[in-house]
Amino acid sequence: MSGSVVLLNLAGAVALLLFATRMVRTGVERAYGDVLRHRLRSVLRNPILAVGAGALLAICLQSATAVSILVGSFTGAGIVGATPGLLSVLGADLGSSLVVKLLSFDLSLLVPVCLLAGTSMFMATERREWRQLGHILVGVGLLLLSLRMIGQASEPLRESEILPVVINYLSGDPITAFLLAAVMTWLFHSSVAAILLVCALAARGLVPIPLGLVLILGANLGGGVIAVMLSRGSVPRARIVPLGNLIMRTAGAVIGLAVLVLLQPPLGWLGAGPVDQLVHFHIAFNVALVIAGAPFAHWVSRLAESLTRTGEARQAGTLAGAEVSALDEAALAMPTIALANATREVVRVCGTVELMLMRVIELYEHADQVKIDELAALDDRVDRKHAAIKLYLAKLTANPLTEAETLRCQELLGASIRLEQVGDIIVRNLLAHVQKKLDRGLTFTDEGWRELVAFHHAVLINARLAFNVVVSRDAMTARQLVQEKDRLRTLEKQSSQSHFDRLREGTAKSLETSSIHLDTIRDLKQINSLLAAMAYPVLEEAGLLTGSRLRAV
Known part of the structure; x- marks a missing residue:
């Protein structure tokens, strides 16, 4: 099989992964979005409950970015404060890592079950609730199918002569690998998809564990960038939570990268197989970020608020009250x-x-x-x-x-x-x-x-x-x-x-x-x-x- 065909198959599998992830998220938002938002608003005022609520919502939506945007809008509307909002997004990142763990199991039997049940629900009734549930199940089935396709598409890469050269270069240059993973995650607009791709390649022996850990840290950084970019057109207060989350994730990822490069800690405690080690490292990173970041959440939110106000003041002289008309x-x-x-x-x-x-x-x-x-x-x-x-x-x-x-x-x-x-x-x-x-x-x-x-x-x-x-x-x-x-x-x-x-x-x-x-x-x-x-x-x-x-x- 030629290299171009292998890359085409891999790109198609990744595209299906991104589509399926979005399909599940939109289905949950349409079916249960208002209920989830109402419940989230009621618990965000409690900092401890905020972490758990953020994690649960991220598991439901399969997206920490969606939670970050949602909580940011609550902050912008004055419904919740910036500090509990930031804590809930840290919890959402932890929930997103648990989603990766769940999807790392062998769930191949669920593919036909989800596709059959979801399609039947969607086709058999006009009731919105049942159709959206079917939409979600089909999305889950396609998501699991895409993971199998990634594994199959990447199998021929074992024989590639170019891939070892690239892997060796990235293994010797962790900073480039770290930034590359961040950019890849931003392009995917899904940290879950990016990390699952790294795990799938590691399971085939294509990515060594030390390099995979660096890529996991980069993906965590890229996940924080997504919400900041998507919220850049929102009101200043709505940008506080995504920006604060990016600040904390950047600090945590940089510290984690320094620990990996300088100390080279033992990895046996993370698990026996490569996938377990990468997934458990991802979870451990987010748990550590919640524990270490919670005491600093107030100060980080104030810093993010200061930065958004600075940006607002810089534009105030030229953009205040401006309305652009398309009526030429x-x-x-x-x-x-x-x-x-x-x-x-x-x-x-x-x-x-x-x-x-x-x-x-x-x-x-x-x-x-x-x-x-x-x-x-x-x-x-x-x-x-x-x-x-x-x-x-x-x-x-x-x-x-x-x-x-x-x-x-x-x-x-x-x-x-x-x-x-x-x-x-x-x-x-x-x-x-x-x-x-x-x-x-x-x-x-x-x-x-x-x-x-x-x-x-x-x-x-x-x-x-x-x-x-x-x-x-x-x-x-x-x-x-x-x-x-x-x-x-x-x-x-x-x-x-x-x-x-x-x-x-x-x-x-x-x-x-x-x-x-x-x-x-x-x-x-x-x-x-x-x-x-x-x-x-x-x-x-x-x-x-x-x-x-x-x-x-």
Whole structure:
């Protein structure tokens, strides 16, 4: 087998590993994301529980990076402090190392079981919960399959004449190997995938244990870089936790590298086989980082906060309040380019509305006047963008347009109008409910709050589908969006019935929050209807829209 074919097979196996890891994570986020976020928020205030919660969430999501971004957003919103947030991310890194240990076992029998069970669940029902569970099981099956493929693809490398040269060079230059592993992990966007790849190569005798330990440390450093890069566009406070985690991981990895190179400690205690030694070293490193880093978490979070403020102050003079518009007046004479500009601007409004929709549910649980005012300011931005888009499209229609260009212009205008209406509902209705709840000091029942969170999550998922339809104009996505509208109608009826059952039972909290609960469900349903309407032009063009929902008589 030629070297290019071997590398192609290995690259394909690694690609499947990355895809499967992402598949499991997105499935868990869609099915249980809101429940996990709610539970995480409730325990992050306790530093000890924060470590355990972070580890558990990382095991569920199979990604410490996702936990770092999530906790960073909580810190940015003021829900939790930077120190417990940093401790939870250290716990998430430990949980991620336990995932590697679990996947290092021989689980080949689970491949057909997970694929069969997951596909059956996904194909046999339209219920979101079961379909997402099937999505997760298929992801787990593909993940285990990819590990087997990596082992098979790397087997011919034993006979390679070039690989020993590369391995010998990296073994003699641990700093280069360390940095190479960090860069590889950043490119993979998954420390789990990078470490599993190193273990698979070590199991075939392609990577010696001393070099593998150096690569493991580099992968730990690269894992911290991923979250920092992904959060660089967030508000400054949301970047504190990922940056603090990177500071601690860098210090720990550098110290670990110095110990390996200078002291060359015995490795027998880590295990008998190469995979056990690498995996146990990875776990031991993260355990040591939690134990040694916990006393310094407060100081590291303050350092990270200082660094983010410094970066913010450096940009304040040129970027404060700046808003870039894609609506280039010079392009109006070229309808294709002008419509692309208008699409870009509508997508920006989509992003702002999505942010408003995400933040408003957090205010139901932890509200203060400053955050309410900040959310209201986002609606002012939506109104300005909407007015600008409307004027730009009006000027565009003054030029000769094809029928397709005219329809696209009307579609973008309709989307902009609906987005502006959604922003108004969030500010005028939902924020009013938040203010009422805050002023009266009311709290929901646990069951009522779970229903609101689940309903809000469904609307948020549909909002993202609607925003995708605006860009892609994909008929199948548009069809799915309208189908979800019908499912949400059923979910509303179930939530209302459960609420009235609690009222009949005389639950005090239900009586106090009844109007807020029902009005919130109604407003979220109205938002969902507006967003689902963005799919109608695409469905009509594809011939998938009937003339009326009324039954013929």
